[in-house]
Amino acid sequence: MKTCYIIGGGLSGLTAANALKDKFNKTIVIEKHNDIGGLCQTYQIDGINYEFGPHVLYSKTVEQSAFWGRLITPKYIDYHVRCCIDGQLKSYDELFDFPISKRNISRLGESYIPQEPDYSNFENYMISQIGKASYETFVKNYNIKQWGIHPKDMLADWAKFRPLSLKPDNPRMFGDVWAGHPGSYRPVFDKLSQDLEIVTDTKVSGLGIDNNVIKCIYFNNNNNKISISPNDVVINTLPIDLFFEEKLDWRGSLKVFALLDTCPAMPTYSTTFPNNYSWTRIVEYPHHSGQENTNGKTLISFAIPYSINEPLQNDYMQEIHDFVIHQIHAKVIKTVKKHEDFCYPISSQQNIDTLEKILNKASNINNFYSIGRLGLFAYISMTRAIQIALELSNNIDKLSSPADKMTFFKKLREELW
Ligand SMILES: Cc1cc2nc3c(=O)[nH]c(=O)nc-3n(C[C@H](O)[C@H](O)[C@H](O)COP(=O)(O)OP(=O)(O)OC[C@H]3O[C@@H](n4cnc5c(N)ncnc54)[C@H](O)[C@@H]3O)c2cc1C
Known part of the structure; x- marks a missing residue:
């Protein structure tokens, strides 16, 4: 036996x-x-579907699509991410592109031609690909928040699998790869x-x-x-x-899910915040999963990184409430917290x-x-x-x-x- x-x-x-x-x-x-x-199981708050991390389904090959097709019927979604560099939530066009695009660089009053990739560390890799000004504005602080270590101390290898090189304007988050969501996993x-x-x-x-x-x-x-x-x-x-x-060393992630009385609340499914606040990004779930009927409400999540041996500051809930009132101009109906200590391998x-x-x-x-x-x-x-x-x-x-x-x-x- x-x-x-x-x-x-x-x-x-x-x-x-x-x-x-x-x-x-x-x-x-x-x-x-x-x-x-x-981590990719789907749950609901007030009838709105969500996963712990927003899970986009990618397929690079026909075999991969066929495998998923035997299990679910995902819907194609045109995913775009915005980057908010000063903490002020603005319209889609006023926020910056993510992945980083040529027009991001010109909006900073700079120009840059990507160099041969420098794989000596993550910071040098990013500077070789997008230039120093963009690295400082869009990447550096995001990475310190996300990983809890300086980009100089991170390996560049990691970047090979992320959409971090310079992209055309208004890039799709997943480039040419098919991406979508089944509504529920x-x-x-x-x-x-x-x-x-x-x-x-x-x-x-x-x-x-x-x-x-x-x-x-x-x-x-x-x-x-x-x-x-x-x-x-x-x-x-x-x-x-x-x-x-x-x-x-693992990086943990706390997600604060907030049910709001307004839909939509954010300009797109995911907005990153490199330079302000405790969170790295806000995800809006109906945008993310393509769910249409949400009774005028929406569900967003604030992703707050932490390490097991570094307790979180206590004021993030106040920060979240202030952001919803003053930046989104909505009301929080309820919040739910979930965390994973072993979320990201550093x-x-x-x-x-x-x-x-x-x-x-x-x-x-x-x-x-x-x-x-x-x-x-x-x-x-x-x-x-x-x-x-x-x-x-x-x-x-x-x-x-x-x-x-x-x-x-x-x-x-x-x-x-
Ligand atoms: C924030 C985030 C966002 C992501 N977004 C995407 C995305 O958009 N698209 C994508 O394709 N992938 C995404 N991923 C990756 C995706 O989550 C993983 O590929 C997937 O979770 C792998 O499944 P797994 O079974 O290896 O791990 P997990 O899903 O973590 O499963 C591990 C299981 O082990 C159980 N377990 C843990 N400890 C114990 C214990 N002590 N005893 C018994 N059971 C235990 C857990 O409860 C869990 O059920 C994301 C990952 C993260 C962290």
Whole structure:
């Protein structure tokens, strides 16, 4: 009797469980919440759909579109983002383009021709692509707020997967890539979880490892455990450093959702605020998901980054109320707060070195595999999370030696979006 235990019931865990359920006698998904779906699950406030982070669905290939098409029917949406550089909410045309465009630079009274990319660090990369004035105005403070470290201390590699080079005027957020939204991601998880054994409300806290074999999975602060046999397999989708003494730096995100009495409230689905306020961006959900009937109300979220060891300042709720009254000219009907401590993997050399050590140890554990945005410490899109889960499922029998596994883990991290 061979059992596959999958830790985490998000998109990665459920895709892997679905693909592997016929290969094992039993496949069991363990999830800490009483609901599945993880970060991209859709919830509602007063009938308005939202996800924790606004989840845009991208497809780069026909195969990817076909995969999503079997699960949901997404609607194409023409996503544009605005950038507010002085904290004053203005009209769409008065705000700046994001990604950064040529007309942004001329509006600053500057001109710039992109240079050969300088990959020595994130700051130098951005300056080589958009010039110093634009970097200072649109990027620098946003990144300090978002990541909690100076762009000089971030790797430039991270930028390869983001739309950060100079774009034509009024750029689409996702360039030529097909982008849209299904209205709700709930049907995706309903379909993926059909016929699966899912144990909810169970928070995994560690693994019992002996002689490079997992012997048990601990949960509820190590007070309980599930014993497993050496032939069983554990697929992790939780923060990989949970199981090792080496620790990685993650950036957390607090979202304050505000239901307002006016719709629309913002000029577009996402507006970034590099230089003012505690938040990095405001998202308006009906714009984002294409939801039309919202009874004259709207739902927006304020994204406030933090680190576990750096408590947030307390005045952000007052800041939010002031912004809604004085900039949006609306009334807050209610607010809901949600946070994720392990939201963004911080792309620094120190983290990459630590990750290498962790993946080495992980590769040496016979019956252990790790995937997903947390399990690979990688800021991957939903489509990439699915591809990675399917790649592991297709290759799990072939990954016998630690060297094979290490190469496999590293290859999975090479492409993120
Ligand atoms: C703010 C934000 C915005 C994003 N926007 C987009 C976007 O627009 N488009 C896009 O394609 N991708 C986007 N992504 C990426 C997308 O969220 C990921 O690709 C997706 O979440 C990957 O799913 P996952 O299963 O790997 O991780 P998760 O969704 O995080 O799933 C992990 C699961 O593990 C569970 N879990 C955690 N700890 C424990 C524990 N101790 N015990 C048991 N269970 C546990 C969680 O509850 C969760 O269900 C975004 C990511 C972020 C952070």
